[in-house]
Amino acid sequence: MNSPGSQSLVIFSEVTKLYRRRQSLLRRAGVDVKALDRVSFQIQPGEIFSLVGESGSGKTTCGRLLVRLEEPTSGQVIFDGKEVSSLKSGRIREFRRRVQMIFQDPYQSLNPQLTVFQTVVEPLLVQRYGSHKHREERVEQMLEEVGLRPAQDFLFRYPHQLSGGQRQRVAIARAMILEPTFVVADEPVSMLDASIQAQLLNMLLDLKERHNLTLLFITHDLATARYLSDRICVIFKGRVLELGPAESVIQNPRHPYTQALLKAVPTVNRRKEALPPPACPVDLLAAPSKGGCPFYARCPDCSGRCQEQEAPLQEVEQGHYSACFLHYG
Amino acid sequence: MKPLVVEDLTVHYLTARGTVRALEKVFLELRSGEALGLVGESGCGKTTVAMAVLGLLAPNARILGGKILLDGRDLLSLGPEEMRSIRWKKIAMVFQAAMNALNPVHRVGEQILEAIRTHDGQMTDQKAAQRLEELCAMVGLDPARMKDYPHQFSGGMRQRAVIAMALSCNPSILIADEPTTALDVMVADQILGQLRRLQVEMGLSILYISHDISVIARSCDRMGVMYAGQLVEFGPTDEVLQRPLHPYTQGLMRSYPQIQGPRKRLEPIPGEPPNLLDPPQGCRFCPRCPENGGACPSERPPWIEYHKDHFALCHRIQV
Numbered sequence: 001m002n003s004p005g006s007q008s009l010v011i012f013s014e015v016t017k018l019y020r021r022r023q024s025l026l027r028r029a030g031v032d033v034k035a036l037d038r039v040s041f042q043i044q045p046g047e048i049f050s051l052v053g054e055s056g057s058g059k060t061t062c063g064r065l066l067v068r069l070e071e072p073t074s075g076q077v078i079f080d081g082k083e084v085s086s087l088k089s090g091r092i093r094e095f096r097r098r099v100q101m102i103f104q105d106p107y108q109s110l111n112p113q114l115t116v117f118q119t120v121v122e123p124l125l126v127q128r129y130g131s132h133k134h135r136e137e138r139v140e141q142m143l144e145e146v147g148l149r150p151a152q153d154f155l156f157r158y159p160h161q162l163s164g165g166q167r168q169r170v171a172i173a174r175a176m177i178l179e180p181t182f183v184v185a186d187e188p189v190s191m192l193d194a195s196i197q198a199q200l201l202n203m204l205l206d207l208k209e210r211h212n213l214t215l216l217f218i219t220h221d222l223a224t225a226r227y228l229s230d231r232i233c234v235i236f237k238g239r240v241l242e243l244g245p246a247e248s249v250i251q252n253p254r255h256p257y258t259q260a261l262l263k264a265v266p267t268v269n270r271r272k273e274a275l276p277p278p279a280c281p282v283d284l285l286a287a288p289s290k291g292g293c294p295f296y297a298r299c300p301d302c303s304g305r306c307q308e309q310e311a312p313l314q315e316v317e318q319g320h321y322s323a324c325f326l327h328y329g
Numbered sequence: 330m331k332p333l334v335v336e337d338l339t340v341h342y343l344t345a346r347g348t349v350r351a352l353e354k355v356f357l358e359l360r361s362g363e364a365l366g367l368v369g370e371s372g373c374g375k376t377t378v379a380m381a382v383l384g385l386l387a388p389n390a391r392i393l394g395g396k397i398l399l400d401g402r403d404l405l406s407l408g409p410e411e412m413r414s415i416r417w418k419k420i421a422m423v424f425q426a427a428m429n430a431l432n433p434v435h436r437v438g439e440q441i442l443e444a445i446r447t448h449d450g451q452m453t454d455q456k457a458a459q460r461l462e463e464l465c466a467m468v469g470l471d472p473a474r475m476k477d478y479p480h481q482f483s484g485g486m487r488q489r490a491v492i493a494m495a496l497s498c499n500p501s502i503l504i505a506d507e508p509t510t511a512l513d514v515m516v517a518d519q520i521l522g523q524l525r526r527l528q529v530e531m532g533l534s535i536l537y538i539s540h541d542i543s544v545i546a547r548s549c550d551r552m553g554v555m556y557a558g559q560l561v562e563f564g565p566t567d568e569v570l571q572r573p574l575h576p577y578t579q580g581l582m583r584s585y586p587q588i589q590g591p592r593k594r595l596e597p598i599p600g601e602p603p604n605l606l607d608p609p610q611g612c613r614f615c616p617r618c619p620e621n622g623g624a625c626p627s628e629r630p631p632w633i634e635y636h637k638d639h640f641a642l643c644h645r646i647q648v
Contacts, residue, residue, distance in 0.1 A: 194540070195370065195598040
């Protein structure tokens, strides 16, 4: 699937990730929770690729696998032609320079005991970059670039003296200072207020243009994913259900899950509907399925085989894939 | 029909770093059976309004002026005992992140029963159990699951349980503070649908408080927009969203990525909200406002009704 593999910067190939969950405090042997189930996708250089899913869908696990915070149980995660989990120690330093991550919560991701300067300069020290003078200039330049101007005013502040938006700018400066090729941004704006979110989203777009970045954007918010990305991948319970160009997925969703998700998104323009249908006391998180489509219990279009078999991703139009038996006629 | 009116409410917080001017002359009017929304960014004072209405402000809060009228009675003049008779029985609240505050070692049903009993100690077991079942039906919970513990509930179910507790004394007004934050999109949609059902079918008046303008857009008949402790716009939801008057509301509308229509570049509001220890003298939005000028920095703007029922707090609006 997708376009030719040789040009992709990132390749997920049949990646499965199991987490062992202890059943109780006393009994050690536990059950495996499948966070990712044979997930495959490829990210092209220079694109913004969004992974969209609800909580527990496995979207964050994908990001963590990519920056080598986790190892896949099976399958391969490949960055620039090399498998991430088998990088030799010499290569790891290079990998860590080229791949960076921005976390969701700027209140937790910054060390409260470090000043802005100490936080942003740290990657340069680890990578043994230049002289002290050089590093100082580089940090100032980076802070200005992420909108902390004048940089002098921010260098010696601590995180608690910054607003949420400013903290996230610091986190972005830290991620960008080594001129990475690839950045994983995990819900980078979801903790912030709307007017600040918009500022940061535009800044990410500008950074991407200026530095020719490739970005994996992880979010639960389809509207934000649409705004930022070239392609959107919809993931549910560890499976990729739909993948395609952003506009195509939003305007013409093919998988019933994506359709349901889009219907539930509240929008500023939508007028209030008539009274909703009576509530069904269904536990949405339950309804497990064994081997079948993860969405079948809630799917308005499900048929008998959805329960036993899962539909493979099928190309429904140019570059747009969906995993549903509906497309098989 | 106005069961709840907040008039010119001014609240300060006394802190070690100085006086936080949290609310300045805020106005609100909740009509009987309507859904009213209050939208604003973090720290704008929207939760302070709710806490003032319930008489639950923090000890360092000082009410400097204004009235909170419930059926014509000023709640601010009531003593703690009288206030207790109104809280939960007339006005109930679903607090922010309350679904995480359920006691993990007690069964969900017991906790709802406790809420029912606290306010009517005389109730027989049979009556209480009956009431529990009614509440389950109202919020869409399976009565069979009442023996479960909170950790066996999903986020959406816990939120429903918390709403059931708030409704246990049959209040006429419900304040819902960020009722769907931290819930997944589809679950949030169901919870909002359930609240709407309660509002329409039972004539409940609901005050929604949210940072998310789309939650307000989905649920509310009328809405107010707050910024840095001031109410800057108030009116019918469709009016406010389609013809926003205040430059802040206009900026907010341009800050949201949309799922419908063409994809256009967002136009964020520059800058950040002011520090309420030392807010601008006049209009608190003026340092970020494209229309800023004249009396804006020095004088509180006039509160004017520009269209029927549609108010804004601004020096610069020309109609």
